[in-house]
Amino acid sequence: MLISVVIPVYNESDLIEDLYKAVMSAMTKFTNDFEVICVNDGSKDDTLLKLQVCHQRDKRFKVLNLSRNFGHQSAYTAGLSYAKGDYVAMMDGDLQDPPELIADMYKCAIDNQSDVVYGRRTERHETFFKKLSIKLFHFIFNKLSNINAPANVGNFSVMNRKALEAFLALEEKNRYLPGLRFFIGFKQDYVDYSRDDRTIGEAKMNFSRLLKLALDALFSFSKLPIKICIYLGMIGIIFTLIGGAVVLYKKLTGEAITGWSSILVSMYFLGSVQLLFMGIIGEYVHRIFVETQNRPVFIVKDFFED
Ligand code: UDP
Numbered sequence: 478m479l480i481s482v483v484i485p486v487y488n489e490s491d492l493i494e495d496l497y498k499a500v501m502s503a504m505t506k507f508t509n510d511f512e513v514i515c516v517n518d519g520s521k522d523d524t525l526l527k528l529q530v531c532h533q534r535d536k537r538f539k540v541l542n543l544s545r546n547f548g549h550q551s552a553y554t555a556g557l558s559y560a561k562g563d564y565v566a567m568m569d570g571d572l573q574d575p576p577e578l579i580a581d582m583y584k585c586a587i588d589n590q591s592d593v594v595y596g597r598r599t600e601r602h603e604t605f606f607k608k609l610s611i612k613l614f615h616f617i618f619n620k621l622s623n624i625n626a627p628a629n630v631g632n633f634s635v636m637n638r639k640a641l642e643a644f645l646a647l648e649e650k651n652r653y654l655p656g657l658r659f660f661i662g663f664k665q666d667y668v669d670y671s672r673d674d675r676t677i678g679e680a681k682m683n684f685s686r687l688l689k690l691a692l693d694a695l696f697s698f699s700k701l702p703i704k705i706c707i708y709l710g711m712i713g714i715i716f717t718l719i720g721g722a723v724v725l726y727k728k729l730t731g732e733a734i735t736g737w738s739s740i741l742v743s744m745y746f747l748g749s750v751q752l753l754f755m756g757i758i759g760e761y762v763h764r765i766f767v768e769t770q771n772r773p774v775f776i777v778k779d780f781f782e783d
């Protein structure tokens with residue numbers, strides 16, 4: 478049973494050494510048959526150099542170098558498609574997720590015959606603002622999306638080949654991997670763990686990147702924004718018709734219409750509502766555009782395999 482561990486890294490020069498040691502020791506403790514695929518997501522510092530040094534030390538530590546920064550989710554996708562393992566683990570490179578848990582998730586998959594086992598965070602040691610926004614995202618996502626995804630679950634997981642093939646067969650470009658992983662179905666289980674804060678370096682997923690990911694997740698798994706648009710439009714039309722009838726009645730009975738300001742205000746109001754929802758439709762149109770463009774999710778520059 479070959480086990481692959483896929484790890485994306487971006488500007489993580491300071492922690493490559495620790496990462497290498499932690500992953501290699503956690504893996505050798507429970508198997509000899511493994512490979513680590515570290516994906517360098519277009520780092521601008523000397524991350525690649527350090528990865529290559531590690532690769533020279535142990536050939537099981539492989540380095541996949543992307544041609545530029547494609548983002549966290551694309552880097553994972555790249556690594557997953559190069560993984561040869563019968564079981565494949567996804568793990569962030571910042572050691573916030575304990576590599577020792579891969580053994581537990583793998584055992585859980587074997588014992589329960591699960592196809593996907595993910596790590597469920599019982600607690601997170603991160604800043605208050607980050608925890609709050611992540612909670613809020615999971616709450617909204619669960620309410621709006623048409624998949625029933627558990628909260629407190631990220632990328633950290635183990636999958637077997639069958640699940641991985643299904644996962645990689647999804648070729649959409651705006652990728653929210655935890656969502657896609659639930660979307661594929663199969664038998665899914667979880668192992669609980671507590672997530673530490675980063676000890677080395679800063680989070681590379683800054684607020685705007687996380688926001689983009691959250692929007693990708695919402696827009697690619699929910700039709701609700703369009704539905705709101707349609708419902709509000711229908712309600713608006715009904716109210717306008719009633720209002721029109723009232724005005725007509727007053728006109729016919731000879732009462733003069735005063736209060737132009739209220740008319741102007743409601744016109745502006747409707748105008749803004751229309752603008753807002755044109756934006757929402759525009760978002761979907763844009764997504765169709767991106768999908769039809771059919772650009773690759775990643776372009777590999779080189780693959781340091783042996
Ligand atoms: N990462 C990446 N490409 C990016 C941003 C981040 O490969 O464009 C990597 C990063 O080096 C780290 C992992 O993805 O190994 C998770 O990033 P981070 O810790 O910043 O995310 P968070 O823990 O805040 O979700």
Ligand code: MG
Pocket residue numbers: 569571573675680
């Ligand atoms: Mg992190």
